Amino acid sequence: MKTELEKMLSGEYYYTCDQEIDKNRHSYSSLKNTTQKETKTFPFTLGMGVGTEILQPFYAEFGFIKIGKNCFINTNSTFIDGGTIEIGDNVLLAPHVRLISATHPDDPRVRRMALCKKITIEDNVWIGTGATILPGVRVGKNSIVGAGSVVTKDVPEGVVVVGVPAKEIRKVQYDEKLYEEYKKIIGE
Numbered sequence: 001m002k003t004e005l006e007k008m009l010s011g012e013y014y015y016t017c018d019q020e021i022d023k024n025r026h027s028y029s030s031l032k033n034t035t036q037k038e039t040k041t042f043p044f045t046l047g048m049g050v051g052t053e054i055l056q057p058f059y060a061e062f063g064f065i066k067i068g069k070n071c072f073i074n075t076n077s078t079f080i081d082g083g084t085i086e087i088g089d090n091v092l093l094a095p096h097v098r099l100i101s102a103t104h105p106d107d108p109r110v111r112r113m114a115l116c117k118k119i120t121i122e123d124n125v126w127i128g129t130g131a132t133i134l135p136g137v138r139v140g141k142n143s144i145v146g147a148g149s150v151v152t153k154d155v156p157e158g159v160v161v162v163g164v165p166a167k168e169i170r171k172v173q174y175d176e177k178l179y180e181e182y183k184k185i186i187g188e
């Protein structure tokens with residue numbers, strides 16, 4: 001028989017007050033990978049890329065997080081990560097972003113059960129302050145999520161979405177002049 005933790009990680013209903021689940025809950029403060037290689041140690045059980053920085057306060061329920069290279073996670077982010085959270089490279093999260101992979105049943109008698117679905121944030125995504133990403137959502141490469149949005153469905157690549165629920169308002173724009181200036185600044 002599966003444990004409650006195994007059920008959670010395989011996307012089945014699990015009991016949230018289970019002892020083993022409880023033992024795996026942690027909160028973290030400031031975290032930065034300053035090494036030359038990806039770390040796969042506590043608290044990032046699925047990996048943390050080189051150059052990625054997470055400001056405190058930061059809360060992750062378990063640490064079932066895979067985060068790529070050169071990401072910047074601003075202050076007060078909350079990762080409810082029972083469904084696992086996978087973040088690509090060069091992702092920016094503004095303050096107070098919430099990645100919520102868990103949900104509870106409608107039936108009030110069993111609300112202490114939960115069901116988790118993986119959240120995926122692809123390379124170069126920028127998520128604005130106070131945005132919430134709901135269970136199972138994938139945000140496509142290069143896209144932008146506006147401040148305060150609630151993202152209920154997958155976001156395609158290269159678009160800007162805003163609002164509650166989040167809707168596409170335009171495509172991401174490219175600025176050649178600014179790109180040339182940026183390359184000079186970073187010495188490319």
Ligand SMILES: CC(C)(COP(=O)(O)OP(=O)(O)OC[C@H]1O[C@@H](n2cnc3c(N)ncnc32)[C@H](O)[C@@H]1OP(=O)(O)O)[C@@H](O)C(=O)NCCC(=O)NCCS
Nearest residue numbers: 074094095127128129144145146147148149160162163169
């Ligand atoms: C999404 C965003 C980048 C869009 O910027 P923009 O293209 O300049 O957007 P505009 O101001 O031209 O707005 C376009 C429309 O979208 C609406 N809109 C813009 N951002 C919105 C948001 N976050 N939520 C709801 N509606 C929004 C505007 O009201 C406007 O609507 P209208 O056409 O009916 O007047 C920006 O609004 C945003 O949310 N930035 C996040 C800032 C942030 O979190 N910074 C943290 C840095 S660490």
